[in-house]
Amino acid sequence: MICMQKAIKVDGKIRTDPNFPAGFMDIVEIPKSRDQFRLIFDTKGRYVLHRISDEEKKFKLCRVKSQDITKKRIPVIVTHDGRTIRYPDPDIKVNDVVKVDIESGKVIGHLPFTVGSTCIITKGRNTGRVGTIGHIEHHPGAFDIVSVRDANGEHFSTRLENVFVIGNQDKLEISLPKGQGLKLSILQEREVINKKLRRTSA
Numbered sequence: 001m002i003c004m005q006k007a008i009k010v011d012g013k014i015r016t017d018p019n020f021p022a023g024f025m026d027i028v029e030i031p032k033s034r035d036q037f038r039l040i041f042d043t044k045g046r047y048v049l050h051r052i053s054d055e056e057k058k059f060k061l062c063r064v065k066s067q068d069i070t071k072k073r074i075p076v077i078v079t080h081d082g083r084t085i086r087y088p089d090p091d092i093k094v095n096d097v098v099k100v101d102i103e104s105g106k107v108i109g110h111l112p113f114t115v116g117s118t119c120i121i122t123k124g125r126n127t128g129r130v131g132t133i134g135h136i137e138h139h140p141g142a143f144d145i146v147s148v149r150d151a152n153g154e155h156f157s158t159r160l161e162n163v164f165v166i167g168n169q170d171k172l173e174i175s176l177p178k179g180q181g182l183k184l185s186i187l188q189e190r191e192v193i194n195k196k197l198r199r200t201s202a
Contacts, residue, residue, distance in 0.1 A: 007032050011060065012102040023081060024122055024164075025060050027052075027102060038174065041120070041128035043183040050177040059108065061173060063164050064096050080164075097165040099173060111165045111173065118172060119148065120181060123162040130181025132169065136160065150182055 002008065003018045009029040010022050022028060022039055028049065029036045036057045037049035062079035067088075069075050077088045079098065085107060092098060092110055099109030111117065115136065121129050131150035138144050144160035167173045184192065 025062065026081070027057050027060055029057060040174075040177060041122065042177055043128040043179055043181060045127035048177050050175070052175060056175060058103070059099050059101055061097050061111070061164075061166060062100050064092060064094050064098060067092075067094050095160065095163075109173070111167065113163070113165055116169055117165045118167045118169060119163045119165045120176075121148070121158055121162050122164050124158050126156050126158050126162075126183070128181060129156065129183050130166070130176060131156075133163065133165075151180070152182055154183075 006014045026039045042048045066078045095113040097111040098107045131148040134147040
């Protein structure tokens with residue numbers, strides 16, 4: 001009923017189908033209640049609705065999955081959410097991330113996939129973790145492996161296609177949900193819960 005009342009927007013467009021798929025980095029907006037969220041992963045690999053500001057809802061980040069030239073010699077890139085963008089910047093390569101304006105659908109920024117960039121993991125056991133890209137191992141005929149270091153100094157590795165760049169060391173393009181992409185052990189999680197309980201009892 002809420003969808004049929006045209007109360008839900010996904011990526012700036014009204015969606016009336018309750019089964020319409022929404023995925024990673026999509027902007028879900030409810031104008032009547034002034035709520036706006038970005039779909040993003042937490043460190044347990046679950047989708048969370050992360051509340052964002054009016055400024056942040058104007059754009060989304062899209063990972064470049066492929067690059068091609070059409071039969072009419074028009075260069076295009078295809079992003080992870082199915083967008084086909086014509087005449088992209090020649091500097092944009094596969095695995096880079098483009099900043100897309102929601103209203104116009106045009107590219108307004110570009111985040112290169114390089115060592116030192118800040119990234120979030122989108123698949124595998126480390127889904128939702130945020131860190132800095134370290135060493136990239138190339139394995140011809142197999143999966144390329146990326147080494148990532150998080151803010152706590154812990155190292156982990158994942159496949160290259162699971163890495164989604166969200167900024168550089170100086171600035172993140174998006175805000176992050178609670179926990180800032182740092183995975184805690186069971187003991188660390190228990191300590192955080194105990195601290196909250198102490199505060200509430202005090």
